[in-house]
Amino acid sequence: MPSLSHPHIAIVGSGPAGCYLATALVRAVPGCEITLFDRLASPYGLVRYGVAADHQHTKAITRQFERLFAQPGVRFAGDIAIGHDVALDELEAAFDAVVLATGLTADRALPVPGGDLPGVLGSGAVTRALNAFPGAAPLPPLGSDVVIVGAGNVALDLLRFLVKDRSGYASSDVADPVLDAYLADPVRRVTVLSRSDAARSKGDPQMIKELTTLPRARYSAHGALGAPGAPADDRAAARAAAFAELVSPDRETPGGPEVRFLFGAAPERILGDGRVSAVQIRVGAERELVPATAVLTAIGFDPEPDDLLAQLCAAPSPRTGRLRPGLYRTGWAKRGPSGAIPENRACAKSVAEEIVADLADGSLVPDPAKHGFAGLPARVRERAISFAQWSTLDAHERATAGPERVRRKVTDHADMAAIARGAAHTRTSA
Numbered sequence: 404m405p406s407l408s409h410p411h412i413a414i415v416g417s418g419p420a421g422c423y424l425a426t427a428l429v430r431a432v433p434g435c436e437i438t439l440f441d442r443l444a445s446p447y448g449l450v451r452y453g454v455a456a457d458h459q460h461t462k463a464i465t466r467q468f469e470r471l472f473a474q475p476g477v478r479f480a481g482d483i484a485i486g487h488d489v490a491l492d493e494l495e496a497a498f499d500a501v502v503l504a505t506g507l508t509a510d511r512a513l514p515v516p517g518g519d520l521p522g523v524l525g526s527g528a529v530t531r532a533l534n535a536f537p538g539a540a541p542l543p544p545l546g547s548d549v550v551i552v553g554a555g556n557v558a559l560d561l562l563r564f565l566v567k568d569r570s571g572y573a574s575s576d577v578a579d580p581v582l583d584a585y586l587a588d589p590v591r592r593v594t595v596l597s598r599s600d601a602a603r604s605k606g607d608p609q610m611i612k613e614l615t616t617l618p619r620a621r622y623s624a625h626g627a628l629g630a631p632g633a634p635a636d637d638r639a640a641a642r643a644a645a646f647a648e649l650v651s652p653d654r655e656t657p658g659g660p661e662v663r664f665l666f667g668a669a670p671e672r673i674l675g676d677g678r679v680s681a682v683q684i685r686v687g688a689e690r691e692l693v694p695a696t697a698v699l700t701a702i703g704f705d706p707e708p709d710d711l712l713a714q715l716c717a718a719p720s721p722r723t724g725r726l727r728p729g730l731y732r733t734g735w736a737k738r739g740p741s742g743a744i745p746e747n748r749a750c751a752k753s754v755a756e757e758i759v760a761d762l763a764d765g766s767l768v769p770d771p772a773k774h775g776f777a778g779l780p781a782r783v784r785e786r787a788i789s790f791a792q793w794s795t796l797d798a799h800e801r802a803t804a805g806p807e808r809v810r811r812k813v814t815d816h817a818d819m820a821a822i823a824r825g826a827a828h829t830r831t832s833a
């Protein structure tokens with residue numbers, strides 16, 4: 404019979420937040436049994452499907468998470484969508500505690516007239532296509548003139564994609580059909596809009612510096628470049644220095660697109676008859692009309708309408724992960740769509756502490772009648788893809804990688820599940 408110190412804990416979502424939380428709970432609640440559910444056949448969330456394909460050093464965090472799944476008492480249950488394959492109350496009936504680590508996946512709408520015109524694409528849609536997300540819509544042709552709204556790290560990922568040539572994808576797992584289609588007709592001009600000035604824009608200085616190492620593109624910066632004098636902090640100073648280097652006339656810029664950063668700038672209206680043709684931009688007190696064949700937005704994420712959090716009407720809260728004793732959330736589902744992978748670690752640790760506190764003060768009492776994963780209906784247990792099965796799919800993707808690629812992702816969910824389960828497979832893609 405489970406003792407007070409052996410609760411069954413369900414974590415919904417196996418992205419960084421779910422994996423860090425499980426890691427923290429293994430340490431903080433010895434003997435607990437943890438199941439990480441994911442609606443996908445693969446673990447790791449945005450590490451696999453958001454982090455840029457040419458940043459394999461960032462994706463390498465999965466090696467750390469692999470060690471988590473090797474721990475006794477930790478289980479992966481893929482291909483199970485909570486709220487669809489298993490209702491939340493069904494999960495709560497089987498587990499002592501349920502933690503939502505479901506992230507945020509819907510591209511935030513651009514709140515200006517014309518923001519929904521064809522040709523306006525969210526960063527999630529673009530990065531899912533490049534990362535071979537199962538069932539992702541193909542990337543439409545972007546044309547000659549792209550405007551990127553936002554200048555944070557995700558916007559810089561988009562810009563890197565637009566300016567890179569094929570050599571920039573060596574040892575990556577990029578979706579080759581998407582890359583090939585883009586490189587057959589790459590963009591000529593890119594305008595990047597940042598609300599703030601260069602020093603206070605949102606991108607990491609390292610990400611801006613990386614642009615200076617790429618073979619293509621010529622850069623210029625306009626608008627609010629920041630007040631003369633030292634920026635407020637070291638990071639802002641590093642950012643300003645990185646932009647100064649990027650636009651320096653001393654840099655060699657052998658061809659490629661023209662990239663213009665507009666600081667202190669925001670879109671007011673997207674114009675177009677049936678699809679995007681221009682963006683009306685306010686830069687300080689001035690207005691500018693920039694021709695555009697596509698607009699890529701990198702302005703954040705919201706829950707999908709059928710997301711569990713949307714159903715629970717739970718707005719982001721940086722303060723607490725506790726929705727009520729027994730039901731918690733962590734990661735982007737708790738804090739909203741900001742913060743890099745490491746920030747989910749601190750977040751998960753604090754949520755683990757809340758669970759420990761609830762166990763200690765008796766507001767969360769493990770129930771011997773709850774059997775965790777073993778207590779779920781057979782249809783769910785039999786369907787769930789285990790970590791060993793995911794490892795079969797992982798090995799298949801690595802073994803079928805083409806030259807210069809570390810893996811070739813299977814892009815069809817049913818094929819992924821079939822390969823994981825050991826079924827014969829005929830179709831692979833990306």
Ligand SMILES: Cc1cc2nc3c(=O)[nH]c(=O)nc-3n(C[C@H](O)[C@H](O)[C@H](O)COP(=O)(O)OP(=O)(O)OC[C@H]3O[C@@H](n4cnc5c(N)ncnc54)[C@H](O)[C@@H]3O)c2cc1C
Nearest residue numbers: 416418419420441442448449453485505506734735743744
């Ligand atoms: C495009 C992009 C690029 C990024 N690049 C970087 C980077 O280079 N470096 C960096 O440090 N950070 C990067 N980040 C940020 C980083 O990805 C996030 O901090 C992190 O992924 C958030 O973790 P999470 O676990 O909360 O969400 P996610 O990673 O989104 O994981 C959520 C998981 O929950 C699952 N899920 C959702 N709903 C259900 C359900 N109902 N049932 C079962 N499972 C469900 C999803 O399938 C997913 O696997 C990037 C983010 C984006 C969007």
